[in-house]
Amino acid sequence: MTMVTLGAVAGHFGRDLERGLDKALGLLAAAARDGVDLLVFPDAALGGYLGDLRSPAPDDLPPALAPDSPQLAALIAAAGPVTVCIGYAEAAxxxxxxxxxxxxxxxxxxTHRKVHQPAGEHLAYAAGDAFGAFDTPVGRLGMLIDYDKTFPESARSLALDGANIIAALSAWPASVTDRAARLPADRQSRLFDLYDCARAAENQVFVVSSNQTGVQGELRFLGQAKVVGPGGDILATTRSKGGLAVATVDVEAEIVRARRVLDHLAERRNDTYLIESPSRTR
Structure with a gap:
């Protein structure tokens, strides 16, 4: 039996890059002391997310970092045995x-570059074009960013590539068109949880889902960091507050147990599925 402790961060990370880095390093140090093996920070934890999803202001974009930036080097130096997932704006x-x-x-x-872009995000970022899993000290892992998890094919691609854990990093806001007075009643609050649980259950994998909290420009973020088991059950959650959702699990044993009778990946019928919409003629 190999137990690992999975942690998902809900927290506010704004435009101040150095403040965000200091906060991340502090949370990492605390998590390491508490025996966390995988720590998943939100999307855009280094430099913050956009302030307006529909029309991002060109003069208020997150600072772009090179993959060999001092900030990422500082996280590598501090990580030790902890596996860390964190989001940033990459300069390429x-x-x-x-x-x-x-x-x-x-x-x-x-690394993973966000593939699916909602609303006006394409005005600020180029789109990624691939999903892939890779080996880590906590097992084979894949990453999704924000809107990626809305699409079942994203998580399924990672599961088919052998991922037992999906780290879903988000800067997921409340609805920008029909905002509720209270975050728990917001339509996006329900969808955020639904996607986390569905992606875990349909692929029979663990989902470690982080998210931003607080406000950036016009956006109010939901929080709701969580760890979801391969049956779609929420094992730990921060709800709408900041904090760390933590669960200690035997990843391989739990996935074997989930797939013992019904193995969703093995029992697919690829010959019956439409991969692309058929052309329509009149």
Missing amino acids: GDLRYNTAVCLSGDGVLG
Whole structure:
């Protein structure tokens, strides 16, 4: 039996890059003392997210960092045996990407550039074009960012690539068109939890879901960091407050148990599925 402790952060990370880094380093140190093996920070924890999802202001974009930036180097130096996933705006030549990086004291273990872009996000970031899993000290892992988890194919691609754990990093706000007076009653609050649980249950994997809290410009973030088991059950959650959702589990044993009778990946019928919409003729 190999037990690992999975942790998902809900917290406010704004535009102040150095303050965000200091906060991340403090949370990492505390998590390491408490025996956390995987720590998943929100999307855009280094430099903050957009202030307006529909029309992002060109003069208020998150600072873009190179993959070999001092900030990421500081996290690698501090991580030690802890596996850390964190989001930032990646500078890549003339482009910038909404990127998640997975690292430990051994260096960068994997990266993911957000593929699916809602509303006006394409005005601020280029889109990624791939989903892939990779090996880490806590097992084979894949990452999703924000809107990626709305699409079942995203998590399914990671599960088919062998991921037992999906780290879902978000800067997920309340509805921008029909905002509720209370966050728990907001339509996006319900959907955020629904997607986390559905992606875990349909692929029979663990989902470690982080999110921003607080306010950035016009956006009010939901929090609701959580750890979800391979049956779609929420094992730990911060609800709408900041904090750390933690669960200690035997990842491999729980996945084997979930798939003992009904193995969703093995029992697919690929010959019956429409991969793309058929062309329509009149």
